[in-house]
Structures are given as structure tokens and as C-alpha cells.
Amino acid sequence: MLQVNEIRENFERACEGLRKRNIPNPDALLQQVMDMDDKRKQTQVERDSLQAESNALAKQIGQLMKSGKREEAETIKEQTAAIKSQVKALEEQYSSCENSLTQILYSIPNIPHESVPAGKSAEDNEVVLQDGQIPELSPTQKFPHWELIKKYDIVDFELGVKITGAGFPVYKGKGAKLQRALVNFFLDEAEKAGYHEVQPPIMINEESGYATGQLPDKEGQMYMASEDGLYLIPTAEVPITNMYRNEVLAEADLPKKNAGFTPCFRREAGNWGAHVRGLNRLHQFDKVEIVQITHPDKSYPTLEEMSLHVQQLLQKLKLPYRVLRLCGGDMGFTSALTYDMEVFSAGQERWLEVSSVSNFETYQSNRLKLRFKNQDRKTVLAHTLNGSALALPRIVAALLENNQSERGIKMPKVLVPYLGFEWIS
């Protein structure tokens, strides 16, 4: 969540940023935040001084009791009753101030970076670059992946429906091997780029959900095991970033670079339509995630570095891709700047989002209480970033569609050592 002090210091910039997110009347909203914070401070001052008074009296009583002056102690005791009830009232007022301040801050998204274009929807995203060869498929061999997987019997949706429900496919034979190969390839590449591999839990508690911003914003998007109060992760970002919740790192420890493979679970409530057939949208899918914790001065160069890492994966897989700078209206709640990577899938003739790389600046670390000690020995909030590198299903879709031919589907060279075969046929 946003820091009130930052809002104070950069009021105009903050308002402008929220306008980019199409938030109506940001001036009034942020003014309200500052007023609530003022109220909070004022209440704290009142409470603290009264508490100090009460503490002093208690101390006096202690001393009197010690020296045997019972009666004097009793007299002072009587005075404390009034103060005590006042303290209690102020205490309640303070926590109600704090709660409503937190509530309103939870409802305000991150301030977009200067470079974020204004815009309402995905149509206003800015194409930063496009690379790779868009394949020209013959009209007789131009199938969408949901037909190809049936033909080669490598992913079975019906079987998944039987076991679980829609959106939980069963990968079979070479389809299953392709999953395994991609995961290993992505993890190896991440390791080469200096990421430390971790395998985190795929269920998280409520606190973790709040800390990275999935809660309360995306409550309905996560599966929940209500008996135990745990959520299935929508992305490895949540457990991996939460490894650093309530930590104070040394500046020399930065950047922290972690990568992990996990299945991801999304309810995608109300998100289904004709364009989400096959592997385009699932309730469970596999993803390798890269996460960095950086010094605030380094987070934007790091974002570029991460974007480049993802692009290199796509280049190695020989997939045509483009990079989008998301507009204010399409960007995630907690992000300050997001690049989406899309691959062109020739069977559907559509661009498919396969990665999203974001800088959250201090929005997450403020909730996480993730800080580091700087050279002046001050504890300051670190910046957090993450990105998919990569999400599997749409990569699989594009690989199948783009590499199809009469002979079968040719696997990209880099995957062959992982797969042990070259063709799905």
C-alpha cells in the first residue's frame, strides 16, 4: 500500500498517477487519506501523554507501597480510575483511526510510473517492440492447438473434467514430457541468469495474501481451503516474495534474486468466453516465476533486465513476440510499471500473454515490512519485482500452433535435449 508520507511529499504526482488509473477525484481521495492520518497522529499524541501520566502514577504507587505508605498509595489509586477510562477511550479511537486509514489505503492502487501511458483497457497498451518471425502456415495445416492436442493425444480436457472440472487438463505422453522439459529449461535459464532456485509452498496463509496484495483486492480469484484458512497460490510471487516479510536485509545482500517453479491456481470467476478455449485460460497451470528484491535506485534497471531475460527465453524458443507497456487502466493493482510479453500463436492468429514483468516499488514492501539498512544505517523499504519466466500453457499453445506441419509438430532445438525427441507426431 502507499505510504502516507510519500503522498504528502508528492501530492500532485500521486493525483496525476491515480488519474491515469481512471480513479475519479483522486485529489479528494488522497486529501482524505492525509486528514485521516492527521487525525491518527493527533489521537496518538493525546493518548501517549495521558498514558505517560498514568504510567507516572503507577510508578508512584509502586514506590509508596514499597516504603509502606499504604494510605497515600490508595489515594493516588483513586485518581487513576478517571485517567484509565480516558486512556481506554483514546485507545479505541486510535485503533479505529488506524483501521479506517488502512482500509482506505488498501483500496488505493499503486501510483503508476511516469512512463505508463494513460488508457482505459488493453487496447491502450503501448507496443514497445516486436521481434521474431511470424510463421506462414499453409491453409491446409493451420489448426488451433485444441485440435492439435486432440490429434496427437497429448492434452486431455475431458479427462480433467472427470477428475476435477473444467480448466484442469491432463497432460499425457509427449504433452506431459513437454511440460517437464519447459520447466527444466526455464529453471536452468533462470539459474544461469543468477537466480537462486526455491521450491515454496503452494498454499499460503491470509497474512501472506495481504502482504503481496492479493488480499483483499483479489479475494474471489483464489481457491481457499476454508477449514484451515489457507489459499492456493495464484502465482509463486506470493510465497517467494513473502519469504522476506518482516525482514531487515543488509544493503550488501541486495539484490535478492529467486526463481521458483510452482503450479498456479486461479478461479477466473466470470472470465470465460469463446476466446479462452483450450490452453488459453486454465484454473491450474504451471509457471516459473522470477522475483527480485532490490535497492530503490536499482529497481528500474532491474525491471529492464528481467524483461530482457524473458525475451531471451522467447527468442530461444523461436517464438515471435512483442512487448507491451501496460496502460494505467490495464495494469495490476499493486504495480507501478508492467511489461507484458505476448507470443503470436499462428493457429488462432492471436497474440497470447505469456509473461508479465512488474516493478511494485514500495507498494508490496510497505505491507510486507520488507526493509534494508542503508549506508546511513537507516531502515528503508526495499523495492520488489517479479515476472513470469514463463507460464507454460500458452507457450505450449504457441509452440504447437506455430510449428505444425503435415509431418507433425517440430520442437525447438533448445528443448530437444530436455525432451529426448524432436517431433510430436
Add this chain to the structure above:
RNA sequence: AGAGGAGUGGCAGAGUGGUCGAUUGCGGCGGUCUUGAAAACCGUUGAACCGCGAGGUUCCGGGGGUUCGAAUCCCUCCUCCUCUGCCA
């Protein structure tokens, strides 16, 4: 899952109702000594919030309670250890 024990500052470990934010040791930082280092000695050493400052408030696993006053008593949750049971 059942029975018992325990959670205190970076770590170890005192403290069972009143100057306890907390004895002490180790570690860390600064200094004396030294050509330099070690040893020794001296000093210093948690965090958050409010305040220009002086200073104040809060924090002894989390939350709640008793009390004029709680690390210390009570309730509850969490975690760890030991034993028993179960199980990839």
C-alpha cells in the same frame, strides 16, 4: 492426533507483579595499545510510531483479559522440542 515441556534483543541465556526495554556472556561497532593483526582493556550496541527538539508511547511468539502497575497471573491461538500413535 494424544500427553508433557518450552517460546525473552543477531545468538546463547537470566529474570515469576513495581525505576525491567529487560542482568550476563558471545557476536557486532568505535577506541586504547600495535609497524599491522590477534590478545587484553575501555566504551557502545534492538525496533516502530509521535515530536523541530527535549522527550513521550508501544513492543519479551500472536491476540485478548486481570491489575493503579504484567516479560512475570489468566484465557486463546500459533510455533518448536520430547514421548506415544499414524503416515508418503
